[in-house]
Amino acid sequence: MSDDPAQLAVTDQIRAAGEHAERLLIASGRPAPVRTTPAQAPPWFRETRAVMLRAEEDGSLRHCDHLASPQPTAILAEAPDRLVCWDCYTKAQALRSCHICGGPAGTRSLHGGVEAVIRGPAAVYSRVICRSCAEPAGPRGTFGNGR
Ligand SMILES: [Zn+2]
Numbered sequence: 591m592s593d594d595p596a597q598l599a600v601t602d603q604i605r606a607a608g609e610h611a612e613r614l615l616i617a618s619g620r621p622a623p624v625r626t627t628p629a630q631a632p633p634w635f636r637e638t639r640a641v642m643l644r645a646e647e648d649g650s651l652r653h654c655d656h657l658a659s660p661q662p663t664a665i666l667a668e669a670p671d672r673l674v675c676w677d678c679y680t681k682a683q684a685l686r687s688c689h690i691c692g693g694p695a696g697t698r699s700l701h702g703g704v705e706a707v708i709r710g711p712a713a714v715y716s717r718v719i720c721r722s723c724a725e726p727a728g729p730r731g732t733f734g735n736g737r
């Protein structure tokens with residue numbers, strides 16, 4: 591970690607954005623995102639984060655039109671090379687597809703989905719799987735949506 595004051599200020603802003611994202615998540619009636627170490631994180635998180643970091647490095651990372659950094663940001667497991675603002679994350683929920691089978695898994699789909707949310711350093715990472723993919727092993731996410 592750098593002692594450069596400018597670097598530290600950016601780190602503080604990133605941390606604040608992560609905390610803001612967590613508050614919004616709880617305010618929307620959902621459980622707080624899980625915090626995890628890279629070694630303990632589920633594979634989907636490691637894969638999603640790896641794609642995001644690669645995209646950031648090679649300049650192909652995209653973002654929705656509303657983002658002005660730093661602010662609460664989400665990364666959807668099905669589009670790991672794109673940062674989205676909180677509004678886009680919230681609006682996407684209803685229409686998201688299952689990360690395993692690609693079928694509908696959003697909250698407006700027939701059965702609803704099971705969402706796992708993990709808080710990264712700056713962004714919230716979210717994966718949704720459909721009910722039938724969740725059922726064989728039970729919801730395998732860090733938490734389900736309560737159903
Ligand atoms: Zn947006």
Ligand SMILES: [Zn+2]
Pocket residue numbers: 688689690691692693719720721722723724
């Ligand atoms: Zn599925």
